[in-house]
Amino acid sequence: MVTPRPDRPVTITDIAAVTGVAPSTVSRALNRPGRVSVATRNRIQAAARELNYAPHLPARALAPGRTGNIAVLVSDVTNPFYFGLIRGSQQQLKAAGYAQLLVDTEDSGEHEAEMLRAMRRTLDGAILAASRLPERALAALAEQIPLVTVNRNVPGVMSVVMDTPSGIQQAVEHLISLGHRDIAYVSGPENSWSNRARWRAINAVAARHGMRLPRIGPFPRGRHSGSAAADALLITEATAFIAFNDLLAIGMLTRLRERGVRVPADVSAVGCDDVFGADFCNPPLTTLTTPIEQAGRVAASMLLSRLKHPVSPVTRRAVVLPTHLTIRESSGSAPDRRSRNWPGPLVLS
Amino acid sequence: MVTPRPDRPVTITDIAAVTGVAPSTVSRALNRPGRVSVATRNRIQAAARELNYAPHLPARALAPGRTGNIAVLVSDVTNPFYFGLIRGSQQQLKAAGYAQLLVDTEDSGEHEAEMLRAMRRTLDGAILAASRLPERALAALAEQIPLVTVNRNVPGVMSVVMDTPSGIQQAVEHLISLGHRDIAYVSGPENSWSNRARWRAINAVAARHGMRLPRIGPFPRGRHSGSAAADALLITEATAFIAFNDLLAIGMLTRLRERGVRVPADVSAVGCDDVFGADFCNPPLTTLTTPIEQAGRVAASMLLSRLKHPVSPVTRRAVVLPTHLTIRESSGSAPDRRSRNWPGPLVLS
């Protein structure tokens, strides 16, 4: 029996030598067990296990068409919004034998483009969780490499988006039913597609109710945006606000408390996303719940089915996931506007 | 001029054809610019840019020794504890030209081992953020592939750990200084190394103060552990607790509120980790802050320097990062024990 050097990774050639067959037979036995006689297959698989063989994926990836890698690009890995997405996609990808490459684009379209450029030959496809790329660039990219965008809808690119309009409608009407008439939209970063979609949806609902909601901001991502946003809000007449996302809303909650503004007695707060933390902040946040983990699963599935059937017409190009309003304690009846005043002084911190 | 087919990825051979040199020269020009004449180098680099060339990483990885991939294994991607770690390592790895493969082991040692086994030939190294593997397995693995563990210290394996004892000491003494004498440790999963380390540290401090702290639990990870833990706590005489981690502590906070127990008036709460959310939960949580993002950076750096200098003795094998207590509003003076009673009835939910 031939004993391969134990300090060198075991290859199919080693297995071939040990079992006395050709390397290609080993390859077949391991990948398409059906095309090999039962006897040899068993012998080979036993030897593989015995030698603790693991395939060398890069070598396999040399043959065109399959690297086994899918990239997932997020704008900020520490944003809890992505946690569920990452987990959802990871589940699907792992089950299908793909590795997930997590890439943080640092919220920059250039980083995003550069990473994709550098990695494109290493990838079978990519999931873009919050692309900052212009439509044209995205469409062009999708020609070169299978792509699924999340929360971004551009023609010709597969996508998973949330049904923002219906969720926003629920949110606005929830506040209206509580007696609020002055409702502000607290805007997020202007380069965010979700932000624009939400603002558009708000406008549409407001128009339907013969109202016009003011908008404050935009406020960038970052620790102190919540404070700035809360301060800006208090200058207005608003008795309620809908914030671009929960992070911003939670930041505002903190600042409002500092300034002695009671939520929801003085001001009602509504967030978007229902991220980790929305249920235990103070007070627990009423928010538009988006099925983000499902979005991750769906995005991965779309990509995988596309890889399997490169041009199948059955692959849907755009999936819309339902959203719903989760009512917690941060929203309540509108205060009598005339008697409204903030107990605390403005404290600059 | 030779025009390569535009629908096929550009290879160094294409560049060679275009510039009239040999493929090997292109390779050199791109990787070791010093070993090529300035003129040809410029010509080649220009052509590469022109053709929008990107190296095919799997092919490069065929040559032994460098795949460009580092795996980061976490027990649960949705656990906020890991966010900073992932970001820290990602920063370092990206800067060094490595791709980060994020792997969720689902808190199972078997998954962990299996993933590592399957991927080992694809990897230049791995960071194990919360390994569930037995010491022997870990040590054996470290022989085969460069490894850095985080929050896990096993001889012969590079590691980054937190200085739990000093942080725990601060926490315990903080509570003692507030008059607490009955302090419980709320234990996390028994297969967690951190959990055992924290419990050991607590015991040591208690002994130094002539006390013996009771321990309740263990409580597994999961949404409802906090409730169970809070209920268990209320059966004891404890006026304060230190929870295995913030997630557990926050869950307990929620349950305590449901049951009408005031924090910190009736019970003081201390968590561990200072995760996202610890600063805005209700009340904001006093917690042992661990520099987890730094841990990610350090772990990546250790791995990278190890890859560069395979057996350099200068690479430290174990790094201990300082921790400190962050005092927020969940801890306060101990109540008079005799007058202590919980206003609310026990509500099973």
Place this chain on the structure above:
DNA sequence: ATGAAAGCGCTAACAA
């Protein structure tokens, strides 16, 4: 400074 040639591990035609 540059070219020629071999080979990394695996898969897929094709042949037997």
Place this chain on the structure above:
DNA sequence: TTGTTAGCGCTTTCAT
């Protein structure tokens, strides 16, 4: 059913 052969794209000797 199995073996032979030829690459995949790149790096790396070894010549020149």
